[in-house]
Amino acid sequence: MLQIRNLHVAIGGKPILNGIDLTIHPGEVHAIMGPNGSGKSTLAQVLAGRDGYDISAGSVHYLDKDLLPLTPEQRARAGIFLAFQYPLEIPGVANVQLLRTALNGQRRARGEAEMDAIDFLEYVKDKLVLLGMDDSFLYRSVNEGFSGGEKKRNEILQMAVLEPRLAILDETDSGLDIDALQVVAHGVNSLRGPERAIVLVTHYQRLLNYIVPDQVHVLAGGRIVRSGGRELAEELDSKGYAWLDDKAEFIEASP
Amino acid sequence: MTNVELQQRIDSEYRWGFVTDIEQEPFPKGLDETVIQRISATKGEPAFMLDWRLRAYRHWLTRREPGWATVHHPPIDYQSIYYYAAPKSGGGSNRPKSLAEVDPQLLATYEKLGIPLREREALAGVAVDAVFDSVSVATTFKAKLETLGIVFCSFSEAVREHPDLVRQYLGSVVPYTDNFFASLNSAVFSDGSFVYVPKGVKCPMELSTYFRINASNSGQFERTLIIADEGASVSYLEGCTAPRRDENQLHAAVVELIALKDARIKYSTVQNWYPGDAEGRGGIYNFVTKRGECRGDNAHITWTQVETGSAITWKYPSCILRGDNSVGEFYSVALTNHHQQADTGTKMIHIGRDTHSTIVAKGISAGHASNAYRGLVKVLAGADNARNHTRCDSLLMSPDCAAHTFPYIEVKNPSAQVEHEASTSKIGEDQLFYLRSRGLGEEDAVNLIVNGFCKEVFKELPMEFAVEARKLLAVSLEGAVG
Ligand SMILES: Nc1ncnc2c1ncn2[C@@H]1O[C@H](COP(=O)(O)OP(=O)(O)OP(=O)(O)O)[C@@H](O)[C@H]1O
Numbered sequence: 001m002l003q004i005r006n007l008h009v010a011i012g013g014k015p016i017l018n019g020i021d022l023t024i025h026p027g028e029v030h031a032i033m034g035p036n037g038s039g040k041s042t043l044a045q046v047l048a049g050r051d052g053y054d055i056s057a058g059s060v061h062y063l064d065k066d067l068l069p070l071t072p073e074q075r076a077r078a079g080i081f082l083a084f085q086y087p088l089e090i091p092g093v094a095n096v097q098l099l100r101t102a103l104n105g106q107r108r109a110r111g112e113a114e115m116d117a118i119d120f121l122e123y124v125k126d127k128l129v130l131l132g133m134d135d136s137f138l139y140r141s142v143n144e145g146f147s148g149g150e151k152k153r154n155e156i157l158q159m160a161v162l163e164p165r166l167a168i169l170d171e172t173d174s175g176l177d178i179d180a181l182q183v184v185a186h187g188v189n190s191l192r193g194p195e196r197a198i199v200l201v202t203h204y205q206r207l208l209n210y211i212v213p214d215q216v217h218v219l220a221g222g223r224i225v226r227s228g229g230r231e232l233a234e235e236l237d238s239k240g241y242a243w244l245d246d247k248a249e250f251i252e253a254s255p
Numbered sequence: 256m257t258n259v260e261l262q263q264r265i266d267s268e269y270r271w272g273f274v275t276d277i278e279q280e281p282f283p284k285g286l287d288e289t290v291i292q293r294i295s296a297t298k299g300e301p302a303f304m305l306d307w308r309l310r311a312y313r314h315w316l317t318r319r320e321p322g323w324a325t326v327h328h329p330p331i332d333y334q335s336i337y338y339y340a341a342p343k344s345g346g347g348s349n350r351p352k353s354l355a356e357v358d359p360q361l362l363a364t365y366e367k368l369g370i371p372l373r374e375r376e377a378l379a380g381v382a383v384d385a386v387f388d389s390v391s392v393a394t395t396f397k398a399k400l401e402t403l404g405i406v407f408c409s410f411s412e413a414v415r416e417h418p419d420l421v422r423q424y425l426g427s428v429v430p431y432t433d434n435f436f437a438s439l440n441s442a443v444f445s446d447g448s449f450v451y452v453p454k455g456v457k458c459p460m461e462l463s464t465y466f467r468i469n470a471s472n473s474g475q476f477e478r479t480l481i482i483a484d485e486g487a488s489v490s491y492l493e494g495c496t497a498p499r500r501d502e503n504q505l506h507a508a509v510v511e512l513i514a515l516k517d518a519r520i521k522y523s524t525v526q527n528w529y530p531g532d533a534e535g536r537g538g539i540y541n542f543v544t545k546r547g548e549c550r551g552d553n554a555h556i557t558w559t560q561v562e563t564g565s566a567i568t569w570k571y572p573s574c575i576l577r578g579d580n581s582v583g584e585f586y587s588v589a590l591t592n593h594h595q596q597a598d599t600g601t602k603m604i605h606i607g608r609d610t611h612s613t614i615v616a617k618g619i620s621a622g623h624a625s626n627a628y629r630g631l632v633k634v635l636a637g638a639d640n641a642r643n644h645t646r647c648d649s650l651l652m653s654p655d656c657a658a659h660t661f662p663y664i665e666v667k668n669p670s671a672q673v674e675h676e677a678s679t680s681k682i683g684e685d686q687l688f689y690l691r692s693r694g695l696g697e698e699d700a701v702n703l704i705v706n707g708f709c710k711e712v713f714k715e716l717p718m719e720f721a722v723e724a725r726k727l728l729a730v731s732l733e734g735a736v737g
Pocket residue numbers: 011012014016034035036037038039040041042043085
């Protein structure tokens with residue numbers, strides 16, 4: 001579903017990603033961990049199509065097509081979704097308005113019929129129930145005045161409404177209390193299916209107790225320095241990243 | 256998205272720029288007492304009206320153009336303007352008696368503008384007075400309104416048919432000595448709308464005037480007078496467009512609102528005069544005096560404006576809160592692009608006790624445009640417990656545009672509470688990326704952000720107008736995406 005090959009990305013001349021290789025198949029859940037500043041969000045944003053990155057080498061294929069020439073909206077319409085580490089506030093725009101505009105925009109692009117206001121309301125209310133959210137969230141301005149945890153939950157609501165094929169969740173678990181974490185995990189798990197894939201960027205193994213990954217990757221110095229099963233996350237949790245440093249330094253130092 | 260792309264996005268074509276090829280009947284260029292006498296005679300006005308015009312003219316000669324606004328333009332040559340231009344088929348006393356007599360070309364013009372004048376095709380619930388250059392060419396639903404005692408007609412007709420009302424109220428809120436442009440308007444105004452809603456009557460439909468400038472080198476000087484008698488209420492809408500031309504054209508209107516005891520007037524404007532081209536050539540100079548007076552207790556006046564057009568906008572729809580407990584509101588969206596300049600805001604003058612005012616001003620600037628909010632909140636000594644809340648927000652869409660805020664506050668009564676909030680923000684690339692990553696195209700993303708920014712104002716507009724305003728904003732923000 002997603003093939004990243006030797007991806008090099010710089011911002012303003014500063015290299016951030018130094019040769020990422022990653023393959024994700026439909027139905028899989030991958031976790032990406034790694035120290036602060038290692039490039040996790042950069043990778044996520046590059047996949048979602050954000051401007052301003054200099055992609056100096058490498059390739060990304062999604063559903064066997066070159067992803068990099070596509071605009072963010074084309075990627076979204078092709079089924080890619082990014083839950084932001086820091087969700088944005090859009091004052092004056094009701095959550096329900098964004099959700100419906102986004103869903104209908106995507107349906108239109110896929111040649112499907114748009115949902116009218118009434119059908120949409122029914123559809124979105126089921127999603128609210130799934131995520132234990134109050135109806136009042138629909139009518140508040142997008143993320144404006146939301147608590148940190150509510151913003152994260154709202155990202156998952158958007159994901160649940162849009163039903164993407166590839167969901168990338170950038171630290172959606174950070175700032176969530178235990179109950180909220182379980183609710184969000186439930187929301188993500190209910191999206192799992194043989195056609196879909198999920199990438200979880202996280203610092204905590206805790207999340208992975210609820211959403212069990214097929215693979216765990218460690219990103220350091222702009223490279224994936226280690227990949228393994230879920231036991232890798234447990235190891236990181238107890239030992240930190242220090243024990244990986246040798247390998248990272250070794251790679252950095254190579255010719 | 257880069258700034259260049261963002262700019263392309265907000266550049267757009269002015270879609271109302273066509274000219275109607277119709278035989279005109281202009282007076283010679285320039286202004287003197289003879290021209291004023293001719294205007295008055297053409298309209299068959301009573302002597303008091305001519306007398307008032309001439310006093311205004313003589314006063315105007317002693318005045319200078321105001322210089323305090325943050326707008327710049329070459330000097331206006333007042334002798335090179337046509338002060339009266341009317342379609343030959345419909346001017347003055349030739350005004351058609353019914354729609355069947357209206358020149359089909361004029362009907363077609365309004366249809367093209369989306370304002371069908373045939374009643375069965377018209378928007379249900381909206382009565383329209385259509386003003387073409389210097390004259391009103393048609394007023395719909397008049398007869399229906401008359402059964403309720405509501406007068407809704409062209410100003411010229413009001414002067415002839417209801418001289419006592421005109422005499423009593425004309426100039427009672429904006430005297431002809433008020434300011435340079437108001438004096439000029441008082442001398443030469445050609446037409447406009449007149450509304451009188453009698454005691455206790457709630458006007459059952461929206462009343463609206465559609466102003467269209469068509470003739471070249473002509474000025475448009477319309478006058479609107481709206482009176483809501485005790486306990487009456489009315490909602491009035493104003494829309495405007497003009498052809499695309501290289502020269503600047505002057506539009507100096509005066510609007511007076513009078514709300515008596517317990518009366519309510521809601522005045523909404525969507526101003527879309529030709530703004531000039533991308534290099535700043537041409538466009539309308541929109542120098543307008545709008546003021547309402549809450550003359551009785553518990554009176555309520557609301558101004559809502561969406562200003563997207565004109566090369567220069569200079570207007571301050573204001574409220575004099577004379578009656579105790581009266582309420583004044585001002586909701587404004589002003590969008591300027593390219594080289595447009597807007598200096599707009601309001602004055603809230605609190606005279607009565609327990610008077611309240613609310614000001615919400617949203618400025619959007621793009622290109623090289625400049626956008627200023629200028630407002631005065633004045634609380635006189637007798638205005639016990641006056642309250643004002645002002646909120647001014649500016650949204651910047653390019654690095655070369657400017658936004659200014661000039662709030663003036665004068666308080667002579669210690670019990671007053673006056674609050675002012677202001678903010679300036681840039682349309683964020685982060686916000687745009689966020690929305691695009693949900694599948695919204697660039698255009699939709701910009702529109703959604705701008706509409707959200709304007710929401711507090713749009714919700715004050717009557718429904719059909721809110722839809723119009725949203726579309727207009729979308730068009731003003733749209734462009735060839737690279
Ligand atoms: N716009 C930018 N300009 C300059 N440097 C940037 C920019 N964006 C990111 N960086 C830098 O790129 C590096 C990687 O940042 P990124 O946000 O991808 O890290 P992260 O792995 O997500 O970290 P965290 O765990 O703290 O979220 C950091 O050193 C960061 O400072």
